[in-house]
């Protein structure tokens with residue numbers, strides 16, 4: 001099994017359905033981004049392709065699914081435009097390595113791995129057009145054929161009907177597993193034709209288990225910043241330079257100190273980030289500070305007060321409820337400024353001084 005954390009009940013229901021040959025040919029697994037959806041989908045694929053019908057984990061079928069190289073496993077996922085063939089295949093190597101190293105892969109981590117620019121992820125129309133053909137080939141191993149389609153919500157509307165057709169006209173021994181993070185964006189006709197499997201969100205327990213090799217302070221910081229998106233936390237741990245964790249920490253530190261020269265420096269750095277990256281960083285700041293202050297970290301976390309670069313206890317001790325309001329409104333208006341393309345430096349400078357005042361109880 002690909003370890004999932006909060007959905008053992010769904011795993012056993014799916015297993016039972018497969019063992020009794022009652023699995024619907026089209027399934028929709030929904031979960032939050034970076035949560036149990038992808039590992040659950042992979043588990044279903046392995047159950048369907050295991051040579052011993054048990055998800056043994058060691059047969060040729062299971063091994064090939066583990067490497068995401070099983071000839072009867074078709075992977076369809078969103079990509080950025082510009083690939084040679086205009087299908088998911090352009091990025092299959094990158095996708096395999098991303099998903100093998102992080103089975104909770106979230107859309108943002110994936111986007112960052114294949115594009116340095118702020119490009120939107122999309123499932124190419126051509127990809128969907130080719131699926132019918134790909135799936136109609138006889139199963140190479142003579143057993144089941146599985147389509148694992150990550151983020152059907154990223155299919156352009158013109159291609160959605162092709163997907164619908166695929167679902168409506170099932171091919172023998174072919175199973176479609178859709179994994180969605182925004183199922184309200186799917187066509188109602190697609191929704192109504194799939195067996196729904198709705199994952200429960202991940203708890204902090206799953207973060208403790210998955211990040212158990214980290215020091216407790218780092219694990220706690222990752223959880224506070226990213227929960228419930230475990231995939232993003234794993235990415236941050238694997239490559240701190242590609243996520244904003246350090247940028248976030250140094251920004252908060254600078255705001256706390258309030259030295260104008262340092263604030264100017266950090267503002268210059270932040271405003272050179274791509275806009276989406278900057279927005280993410282601000283969302284993280286909001287998320288982190290809300291958790292830190294409103295839920296009173298120092299009361300619950302005991303020794304984990306020095307979370308990497310940020311001394312949360314120091315911060316949370318000094319923030320009055322009035323300060324918390326200032327933080328929320330400063331970050332909120334900064335995000336609105338970015339949406340409206342207001343001068344980025346001006347907005348971040350203003351926000352930094354507002355945060356400084358809030359952290360020091362000067363509001």
Ligand SMILES: [Zn+2]
Nearest residue numbers: 050056059062
């Ligand atoms: Zn097996």
